[in-house]
Amino acid sequence: MNVEISASVQDIHAVVETVNDPEYPGISIVDLGLLENIKVNKIGEVVIQLIPTFSGCPALQIIAQDVREVTEKLSGVKKVDVVWLNSPVWNVNRVTAKAEKELSEKFTIAVQIQDRKVKCPRCQSETTIKSHFGPSRCRSVHVCSGCNEIVETLRD
């Protein structure tokens, strides 16, 4: 007998994608690269592995709770474990182009991709770093050389 009673990885992925980062309402944690893996067995026991941007991030518990809540609502899901992994380590390459665009347009936040110069989300001019930390551990503060905008920059 081969009866599928469990939710599929795709179903789970789709609901996890609806969870937004509490610091960036409207931007999915999947697009920010926090989802590492989803495991589900035949009897509906789910393990969702996430990785934090920074290990001391204050949003971890809230994100885990939100992920658990949406997943538990799926039919065929019996038990959900959300696990924060220590490795791999999150880096900005995990941020999708979609999230990069949303961060820029909705929040005027740039993304620091390796050695590339950080460009101002408003006028595309180059920026200079003002301080290594801002309101969040995953963001530095830059100033635009063109329009003087204060550009918070997501970085690893």
Add this chain to the structure above:
Amino acid sequence: MKRSWASLEEFEKFLDHGGIVEPVDDMPREYRQAVFDFIEMHANSELMGGLTERDWIPKAPGLRHKMSVIAKTQDEIGHAHLLYMIAADLKIKTREEMMQDLFAGKSKFHNVFHYRAKTWGDQVAIAFLVDAAALVSQQAVFKNCSYGPYKRILRRIIAEEGFHLRFGEESVLRIAEGTEVQRSMFQESINDWWWPALQLFGPDSKPNDLLLRWYIKSERNEILRDRWIQKFVPLLQGYGFTIPDSGLRRNKEKDRWEIGPIDWEPLKQTMVMGGPDSARRISEASDSWKKTGWVREALEKVSA
């Protein structure tokens, strides 16, 4: 792309059509001053709030609360950092001058930071009542804010403050479900913080309020205050706590809560640095600024 306006009337027409002012624009002097004063007070309040939050890092009950207090401290100080930067860009005072004015008691910060948080219950009451009051007013400023850099920073601040509020709600729930001692401690905190939080919105807006005229604020103080009252009276009563207002009553026809008369004297005192904890707060902030001078110096050398 510097824009200028022939007269204040022309400028106001531009604002009425939803115009957004940028730092490079040749804005009217009165508007520049009003925006600056508003942002400076916001920046000062974030800094004073961050310093209070910091005091609770060693005293927070448990690792989870400790983490949230650390994160909130970083948020508030970070917000102050961003706000001081855009305030300085208005070229009325330098950042150093703003700091010196704050430490000399010459510039303002929100009334709630002129009181002392004595217990963890106070800290929870602040996270619940005061943070919500601040969020309500920031959302209203954000809605129609005519000054571009401020509007963009507010969007991020609001997202983070909304996140703080989740901690506040969670902490209240824990205290409400706690022991009798915890509940009575929290009741005392409500007694102490209800009125200061309510007064954070300020007295009723004047009909000719220029902050409203220039879209620096977008809603009248009394409307924001009432929105907060309608939300928090039933919430606190629902948890079984009482509101320290003998004049509070339910208007059944209007389906609304009506409060007793507000004594504005305490608010006035805080605005002239005469609040119960004003002097200590200001000297603590000044000390902290001096003690951290070496960090700023070291960072300047690295960036240079």
